[in-house]
Amino acid sequence: MIQVMSSNTETSKGYNFAYLDEQTKRMIRRALLKALSIPGYQVPFGAREMPLPCGWGTGGIQVTASVIGPADRLKVIDQGADDTTNAISIRRFFKKVAQIVTTEKVDEATVIQTRHRVPETALIEGQILVYQVPQPEPLRGIAPRQIESRKLHAYAEYGAMQVTLYEDVARFGYIARIYEYPVMVNGRHLMSPSPIPKFDNPKMQNNPAIQLFGSGTEKRIYAVPPYTSVRSLDFDDHPFEVQKWKQSCAFCGSGTSYLDEVITDDRGGRMFVCSDTDYCAKRRGAQPGTSEVAGSPAGATAGSSS
Amino acid sequence: MTVVAAMSDIHSGFRDPVLDSQDAFRTVLSCNAYPGRTFTLSRSVDGPSPFCIATAALCLTLLDFETLVWLEDEVRTDKIVDWLTFHCGSPLTKDHREAQFAIVANAQSIPSLLEFRTGEIESPELSSTLIVQVPSLVDGPVTRWSGPGIRDSICPRIGGLSAQLWLDREMTRELYPRGLDVFFTSGSSIVGLPRTTNVEF
Structure with missing residues (x-):
């Protein structure tokens, strides 16, 4: 019986289940637990060399590889689509190294790896949403040196972020940022939501699912637990707003989706x-x-x- | 000359080291994501006494040569030390103040929580994780928990804890984002208590 459940089958010969070795998984798993314990805080981790270039979702893949098991059904989206190159190749990767069952339906998926979108369909408890993150530091443009940005996070000195948003208001009359719009998590840590459109920001707030973020290039993992406050920064007289379209979807007629x-x-x-x-x-x-x-x-x- | 085969009496670890630890980790992840809820492991492991299934599974899932472990007196037995050394390869310490993981079976004899590592202000993740084995997760004084991961509130009844433990934990909450993360184990069940949870007791 144990042999049946064993991870060594024909297609994965030469690799451990889900590609990563067990020690790497343990290291990432410990980082994930600390990340959930400190919502929005970026936990450093020892990102590994993956069989695809940095920038192709290596952080998300390492997080997915550390949580996924044979009982899971994996969905991968790239800008919302299941049929784009990045999504297809990541799905194929996990089929190959972990014999994972994949799906394109949100309702059927237990783990969803995403690049730059949160699904329109509401997630439920127990589902895990893994974000691919190119640049985890929301303060990078303000304090390029990490020694400085870590201090700003440590003492919750986020005034400068608010000032950059104000500069938008002063120049354009509104906050011009439309993606990677900074959020305050659990009222304490400023977090980059990854380059999702600001349209998706409200979906992060009080979501019943577990949201995990992985950046392989920058070697950072962070998380938003379920039912956690995620507030998009704004001003009293310039409240946060999401994009709206005059048009509806030409295919399904939806007037509420991105x-x-x-x-x-x-x-x-x-x-x-x-x-x-x-x-x-x-x-x-x-x-x-x-x-x-x-x-x-x-x-x-x-x-x-x- | 005859060779007598010496038998070590080290208990076994996971039957399937890869998939059992994956399964256990998902349970632990849920515990941390949904504090206060009781999650039960679906796979078993025969750890050395007095470790219950959940305590043993947590050790095998999270510990390795990178984690400095402190064992409370009741679990600092030769059997457990041998088992941890063999399966996890973790370095052990006698000073709970420097431990990354603290394993406690008798919650009454746990040192003050204020003495454990709560991390650095710039690196709050460098804090202790406590694995506290308790007699029961459902038969104890009622506590009301709220915070991230909890919709409204939840009322766990964890047994075998001293009132002082809750008072000390309340003090560590003021250090946030520094703080302590705890897993309570009993049988094959686990309840997570991350530092963000507000506990009324």
Whole structure:
């Protein structure tokens, strides 16, 4: 019986289950526990060389590899889509090194690795959302030296961040940041939400799921536990707002999801479609009436150019 | 000349070192993410007495040569030291003030929590994690917990703890983001108590 459950099968010969060796997993697991204990605080960890370049989600992959097991179903999204290069290659990686069952449906997934989006479908307790993080330090633009930014975090000296947002207000009349919008976690630590659109920031607040962040290049892990306050920085007279579109999704007709603008020809034609492919497909499946909209992208183009 | 095979009496570790520790870690992760809830391990391990299944599984999952371990008197037995040394390779210390992991079976004889490592202000993660084995996770005085990971509040009833322990922990909360993280174990169940949790007792 034990042999049946053993991790050494044909396809993973030469690698430990989920690629990383057990000592590395333990080191990452300890960092993950401390990260959950100090929400928003960046825990240093010994990121390993992975079989793909830094910037392709090595941090997220190491976190996923340390939590995932044979009972899990893994979903990987890149900018909301399951069918882009990064998502496909990471899914294939875990199929190969851990024989993990993968899925494109949020409802079926137990672990979701994401690059730059939070799924539109609400997550539930027990699900784990792993963010790929290129640059974990929200203060990097203000205090480029780590010796300094660590002190700013230690003493919660976040005034300078507020000033950069104010500079936007002074120059443009509004806060111009639209992605990687800084958040205050548990009322104490300033955190970069990774380059998700600010549209997704409110989803982090009080989410029932476990949110883990991994940066392989910068060797940092941080986390947001479930039911934790995640406040986007703002001002009383310039409250935080998310993007809105005049258009609806050309495929599913959703007026509430995050839309990508897609160029359809070289004469200025464009259409707006859901960035979250699973959400869009689910809505199209549930709403046969919307196929009309999907069949007439020209109508959507006319709408957006008017 | 005959060779007599010497038998060490070291207890076994996980039956499947890879997948058992993955399974145990997911349970521990849930404990830390949802403080106050009781999570039960689905796989068993036969640790040396007096370690319960959960205490032994936590050791095998989290400890290795990088973690300095302190053992409270009741668990500082030859059997346990041999077992930890063989399976985890952890260095042991007699000074609880420098330990990264403290393992306690008799919660009444635990030193003041104020003496454990709470981390540095710039590196609050360099703090002790306490594994406290208790007689029961469901039969003790009612406490009300709230904070990150808890929707509204939850009322665990952990037995075998002194009132002083809760008072001391309350003091360490003022040091946040420094602080102590605790796992209470009993049988094959675990309750997590990260430093962020506010406990009314």
